[in-house]
Amino acid sequence: MKSVGRTLALVAATSLALGGVAAANELIINANTSGPAPKEAFTRVVEEFRAANPDMDVQFNITDHEAYKTAIRGWLTAAAPDVVFWFAGKRMATFVDRGLIEDVSDVWMDNNMAENFASTKASLTIDDKQWGVPYAYYQWGVYYRKDIFEANGVAVPETFDQLVDACGTLRGAGVAPVTIGTKFLWTAAGWFDYLNLRTNGLEFHIDLMLGNVPYTDDRVRDTFANWRRLIDADCFIDNHTSYSWQEAQPFLYNGEAAMYLIGNFITPNFPEDVEPNMGFFQFPVIDAAVPIAEDAPTDTIHIPARAKNKENARKFLAFVAQRDQQQAINEILLNLPPHREAKPKDDKYLNQGAAMLAAAAGTAQFYDRDTDPEMAKIGMEGFQEFMVKPDNLDAILERLEKARQRVFN
Numbered sequence: 001m002k003s004v005g006r007t008l009a010l011v012a013a014t015s016l017a018l019g020g021v022a023a024a025n026e027l028i029i030n031a032n033t034s035g036p037a038p039k040e041a042f043t044r045v046v047e048e049f050r051a052a053n054p055d056m057d058v059q060f061n062i063t064d065h066e067a068y069k070t071a072i073r074g075w076l077t078a079a080a081p082d083v084v085f086w087f088a089g090k091r092m093a094t095f096v097d098r099g100l101i102e103d104v105s106d107v108w109m110d111n112n113m114a115e116n117f118a119s120t121k122a123s124l125t126i127d128d129k130q131w132g133v134p135y136a137y138y139q140w141g142v143y144y145r146k147d148i149f150e151a152n153g154v155a156v157p158e159t160f161d162q163l164v165d166a167c168g169t170l171r172g173a174g175v176a177p178v179t180i181g182t183k184f185l186w187t188a189a190g191w192f193d194y195l196n197l198r199t200n201g202l203e204f205h206i207d208l209m210l211g212n213v214p215y216t217d218d219r220v221r222d223t224f225a226n227w228r229r230l231i232d233a234d235c236f237i238d239n240h241t242s243y244s245w246q247e248a249q250p251f252l253y254n255g256e257a258a259m260y261l262i263g264n265f266i267t268p269n270f271p272e273d274v275e276p277n278m279g280f281f282q283f284p285v286i287d288a289a290v291p292i293a294e295d296a297p298t299d300t301i302h303i304p305a306r307a308k309n310k311e312n313a314r315k316f317l318a319f320v321a322q323r324d325q326q327q328a329i330n331e332i333l334l335n336l337p338p339h340r341e342a343k344p345k346d347d348k349y350l351n352q353g354a355a356m357l358a359a360a361a362g363t364a365q366f367y368d369r370d371t372d373p374e375m376a377k378i379g380m381e382g383f384q385e386f387m388v389k390p391d392n393l394d395a396i397l398e399r400l401e402k403a404r405q406r407v408f409n
Contacts, residue, residue: 026057027312028081032068037268041332049319056312066184076100080304082313088123088134088298089365090209094373095302096131102303102310105129107317116323120298120338123365132302133317135326136335138264139353140190140283140295140366147277148175148258156279160198160226160286167235170258177235179257181243182387185380189367190261191230192383193295196223198286202293202362209370211408215379215400224386224393226286231390241384263297267334267349280349282356291361297369298338378403 033042039062046060061081063071068085075081076095086092095101108114108130114121120134149156149166152173157163167177182188196205200219207213208220230236237257240248249266251257253274260266261283270278285292301320303313319325326339336344336354344350357363368376382396 025055025309025312026059027083027309027316028059028061029083029316030061030063030068030072030075030081031085032063032065033085034062034064034068035265037265037333041329044332045320045325045329048325049316052319053312053315076304076306078306080306080308082303082307082309083316084302084304086132086300086302087365087369088120088132088300089369090371091365091369091373092124092131092300092302093126096126100305101131102305102307102313103129103131104133104303104314104317107133107314107321111318111321113321116340117321117338118340123298124300132300133321134298134300134338135320136330136333137296137298137338138333138335139357140194140261140263140297141353141356142259142261142281142283143252143266143349144259144279144281145252145255145274145277146279148255149279154258156281157284160229160284163284164229164233164235167230167233171234175255176237176251176257177233178230178259178261179237179248179251180240180260181245181248182240182384183242183244183247185377185384186366186368187245187248187262188383188387189376189380190263190295191227191387192223192379193364193367194261194283195226195286196220197293197295197364198283198290199223199226201290202364205293205364206370209364209367211372211375211404215397215404220397221393224397227386228390228393231387236387241388263295264335264349264353265333267347268332280352292359293362293364294357294360295366296357296360296363297366299335372407375403375407 029046031042033039046058050058072084072086075084077100092101117134120137124130124132124134152169154166154169157166170177180187199222204213204219237248237251245262249269252260253271301317303310303317307313323339323341326337327342330337330342331345334345334347334350336350344354364370368380371379379400382400385392386396
């Protein structure tokens, strides 16, 4: 999720992935694992897969995470690579519906995956078929500076009112309560997800994601009314539209901000001198009558329908699905392994996350993974605008509703 346009892929390998002629025993893998931890994890996986398949020419191309989201659409409709990295939920379903992703139910059957991956099977199943292999999932929640909370007499908020009050206390002490970078929009969607899940519940949230509820519905307005309370309490850092999610992290680490609502993928980035002061808490309750649901995005690997080396690709998917690989990958990523027999790393954040997800009434993938991609783009633009200009709410909701009617009809 760094600057668009920079790629870590080798030019020659990328040209093969886009339009070259496949070799007799070749495997071309295009990945979005450009962050330090994902790059390390899958470089190791590919090296071990090469060692296990010495006669196979394995080409591993890593593209910047944000650029990848656009590039994959071209790859899937042209001369596709053999393996692509992507996401479960509606993000995957969009490609399945267009016939761009291969059915890999045979990989699941041959490797006892229905039993070993029971927790994530539903997010990869369409029409009783499986369309990819999961390699990680993780909790979202609030990562915070324990020392800043303690210095200002702020307790971990368990209710939304307490969160709003904490913002006022921290602002009064000269600390920005919440850091966020909305330059690439999706971080704002994290706030919408949690506010809507806590205000209206998972069933309503999924109905909204599927286009079954108008964005002008009063229940959606209730979600934005709660968001407006945070904005009016000056909870968020200034100029957040200028920062990516990584660029917003230093405010947390240098003590200028106290909290960050984000996924567990942030934890490998904690500086050694700051990590002892970091903590994690579940997004607070807004309505005690609403069952607690969480965002738990699942990262996945797929075979394009136009891949030239599908048998080799199946070997790679089966390799990644092995318990030992699942465990090793997530020890580096500091995420939760989907394989039921793979043990998460003994890490305080993972331990909290695993317990939190186990107790949840249900999980969502994430706004831009649960809804149609076109709707997600327009919706996230609206969320970012609302955070800057909350008085524009009526116009924003009308725009989102027009988009919903067009996209889902």
